[in-house]
Amino acid sequence: xxxxxxxxxxxxxxxxxxxxxxxxxxxxxxxxxxxxxxxxxxxxxxxxxxxxxxxxxxxxxxxxxxxxxxxxxxxxxxxxxxxxxxxxxxxxxxxxxxxxxxxxxxxxxxxxxxxxxxxxxxxxxxxxxxxxxxxxxxxxxxxxxxxxxxxxxxxxxxxxxxxxxxxxxxxxxxxxxxxxxxxxxxxxxxxxxxxxxxxxxxxxxxxxxxxxxxxxxxxxxxxxxxxxxxxxxxxxxxxxxxxxxxxxxxxxxxxxxxxxxxxxxxxxxxxxxxxxxxxxxxxxxxxxxxxxxxxxxxxxxxxxxxxxx
Amino acid sequence: xxxxxxxxxxxxxxxxxxxxxxxxxxxxxxxxxxxxxxxxxxxxxxxxxxxxxxxxxxxxxxxxxxxxxxxxxxxxxxxxxxxxxxxxxxxxxxxxxxxxxxxxxxxxxxxxxxxxxxxxxxxxxxxxxxxxxxxxxxxxxxxxxxxxxxxxxxxxxxxxxxxxxxxxxxxxxxxxxxxxxxxxxxxxxxxxxxxxxxxxxxxxxxxxxxxxxxxxxxxxxxxxxxxxxxxxxxxxxxxxxxxxxxxxxxxxxxxxxxxxxxxxxxxxxxxxxxxxxxxxxxxxxxxxxxxxxxxxxxxxxxxxxxxxx
Numbered sequence: 001x002x003x004x005x006x007x008x009x010x011x012x013x014x015x016x017x018x019x020x021x022x023x024x025x026x027x028x029x030x031x032x033x034x035x036x037x038x039x040x041x042x043x044x045x046x047x048x049x050x051x052x053x054x055x056x057x058x059x060x061x062x063x064x065x066x067x068x069x070x071x072x073x074x075x076x077x078x079x080x081x082x083x084x085x086x087x088x089x090x091x092x093x094x095x096x097x098x099x100x101x102x103x104x105x106x107x108x109x110x111x112x113x114x115x116x117x118x119x120x121x122x123x124x125x126x127x128x129x130x131x132x133x134x135x136x137x138x139x140x141x142x143x144x145x146x147x148x149x150x151x152x153x154x155x156x157x158x159x160x161x162x163x164x165x166x167x168x169x170x171x172x173x174x175x176x177x178x179x180x181x182x183x184x185x186x187x188x189x190x191x192x193x194x195x196x197x198x199x200x201x202x203x204x205x206x207x208x209x210x211x212x213x214x215x216x217x218x219x220x221x222x223x224x225x226x227x228x229x230x231x232x233x234x235x236x237x238x239x240x241x242x243x244x245x246x247x248x249x250x251x252x253x254x255x256x257x258x259x260x261x262x263x264x265x266x267x268x269x270x271x272x273x274x275x276x277x278x279x280x281x282x283x284x285x286x287x288x289x290x291x292x293x294x295x296x297x298x299x300x301x302x303x304x305x306x307x308x309x
Numbered sequence: 310x311x312x313x314x315x316x317x318x319x320x321x322x323x324x325x326x327x328x329x330x331x332x333x334x335x336x337x338x339x340x341x342x343x344x345x346x347x348x349x350x351x352x353x354x355x356x357x358x359x360x361x362x363x364x365x366x367x368x369x370x371x372x373x374x375x376x377x378x379x380x381x382x383x384x385x386x387x388x389x390x391x392x393x394x395x396x397x398x399x400x401x402x403x404x405x406x407x408x409x410x411x412x413x414x415x416x417x418x419x420x421x422x423x424x425x426x427x428x429x430x431x432x433x434x435x436x437x438x439x440x441x442x443x444x445x446x447x448x449x450x451x452x453x454x455x456x457x458x459x460x461x462x463x464x465x466x467x468x469x470x471x472x473x474x475x476x477x478x479x480x481x482x483x484x485x486x487x488x489x490x491x492x493x494x495x496x497x498x499x500x501x502x503x504x505x506x507x508x509x510x511x512x513x514x515x516x517x518x519x520x521x522x523x524x525x526x527x528x529x530x531x532x533x534x535x536x537x538x539x540x541x542x543x544x545x546x547x548x549x550x551x552x553x554x555x556x557x558x559x560x561x562x563x564x565x566x567x568x569x570x571x572x573x574x575x576x577x578x579x580x581x582x583x584x585x586x587x588x589x590x591x592x593x594x595x596x597x598x599x600x601x602x603x604x605x606x607x608x609x610x611x612x613x614x615x616x617x618x
Contacts, residue, residue, distance in 0.1 A: 126528075129606060137614070140612065142612070144528065185526070187515060188522075188529045188531040189526075191508065192529075192530035194570065194574075197586050199504055202566045213497075214592075215592070215599050215601060216599065217498075218602070219434060220501075221499075221502050224533055224534070224536060224537055227533060227602075227608060228530055234583070236582075237579050237582045240573075244574055251567070257514070258560070258564065261503065261506075262557065262560050265503075265557060270550055273549050273550070274542050277540075279513060280509040281538070283509050283513060283520070283535060284438070287535055292532060297444070298437045299609075300609065301603060304448045304479070
């Protein structure tokens with residue numbers, strides 16, 4: 001493929017950073033990749049995995065002469081990274097991030113960005129429940145959305161270059177304003193994770209049912225929640241703290257709806273229950289039709305003798 | 310394999326009933342299988358799929374001379390089925406069910422069972438989000454638990470025969486008292502389904518985020534819930550109405566825990582959030598170690614370029 005940037009600096013090398021690294025190498029998108037992370041152990045592991053060309057624990061060092069800087073850290077660390085790199089950024093460099101919340105990242109980074117760089121906030125909607133540099137793999141972004149939330153007056157040429165980069169990784173790029181992004185993600189991603197963490201916690205605390213029973217019989221529904229509840233705790237703590245308003249709004253609605261359903265169960269109002277349970281089924285069908293999930297039963301988990309297994 | 314019963318009657322031929330039918334045929338466990346369902350259309354479909362040897366819309370007709378009767382209907386229909394079949398059951402017949410709630414099924418069926426039959430309540434913990442006779446497949450029960458909740462004084466020989474039947478289908482059989490079963494299932498199955506239905510309903514009702522946005526970006530977490538929320542509405546309405554006490558207890562705990570988490574988010578208490586998110590991760594690991602789920606990221610959904618894809 002075509003070299004798109006002479007030097008790319010990756011700040012943070014977890015699941016997302018390392019997946020980007022795999023793809024840059026696979027597709028030959030840069031002449032040189034510099035990797036920075038604060039933890040010496042993580043940096044060593046990135047080097048063992050040969051994810052880049054140079055390695056440093058200094059973000060400031062890493063961004064020197066980089067044409068593209070991709071910040072892939074928990075959103076709560078955005079401001080400290082912005083402060084560290086600000087003085088070393090090359091004029092004309094594109095600085096982007098991959099954070100799951102956008103208004104907060106902009107508030108943390110934008111004030112520190114020198115006028116001679118192009119800061120374009122971004123969010124690839126991709127990932128798994130695994131974390132760390134070993135969790136990354138080539139192709140993670142293939143067919144997935146990447147949402148930019150550009151600041152007014154952003155240079156069109158820079159925007160186009162960054163779009164071409166994500167498109168080279170196989171992503172489809174969307175643009176949105178940061179507040180709307182944060183609301184959309186609150187319902188499609190943040191609330192599901194919080195609810196999943198919460199139900200797994202509730203199950204863990206029961207006295208009447210043992211943890212070994214929960215584990216043994218988890219295939220009856222519970223295990224579907226445990227995947228999300230196994231996601232990186234630091235990343236998700238930061239999401240909760242940095243998209244607070246939208247998350248609290250969604251939580252309030254969810255709890256209100258749950259109280260309605262709980263009341264229907266208590267009073268034996270079968271019709272209300274049936275109506276909700278019917279409505280939700282059609283949403284699943286729409287998701288499958290939109291190609292956002294597989295139609296195989298049970299997410300296509302192996303069933304020993306099934307025809308399609 | 311060995312013929313275990315001369316005649317098996319299957320009352321109800323949805324996902325579970327039809328999967329049992331597939332396995333009986335595949336394994337040669339009966340000389341004759343009689344299928345009964347109230348809906349003429351469903352019965353016709355069962356016949357087209359060649360799931361049995363004889364077909365009738367009369368449960369009473371179906372159970373005549375049957376050595377094993379398996380009732381696979383929504384739990385709310387248990388009493389009417391028990392009434393219908395009671396007068397036609399053969400002396401010495403084993404009558405079992407597959408219902409997701411056990412105390413209620415026993416209360417509905419037991420009073421109608423003649424003394425000359427062996428009524429053994431059962432619950433195979435298996436299924437997918439699909440429903441109806443087309444949803445069944447051979448091997449559904451392979452490696453899955455089947456829980457018996459036998460009534461005091463149940464004939465040991467009958468219990469053993471039923472156990473052998475489920476073991477022939479590949480299941481591991483457990484015994485439990487019905488009240489404990491209902492508590493265990495309330496947390497591992499009923500609460501997860503109710504929460505999944507609820508969150509999908511909440512998302513469907515939003516004004517600030519369109520349904521098409523929810524669908525488009527669902528891969529960020531939301532879609533994991535939609536599988537459960539696509540389950541059979543009639544079956545799940547009945548579960549809600551027939552395991553009310555245990556479900557309300559679990560819902561109360563869940564809501565209490567969610568209020569605690571919500572408060573931590575509102576007040577920016579990162580440590581509390583981090584602690585919960587860390588604890589839940591280890592439960593996921595235990596479920597994978599116990600062989601109750603796959604270790605592949607994202608439930609093993611296909612990622613285009615991944616090494617193991």
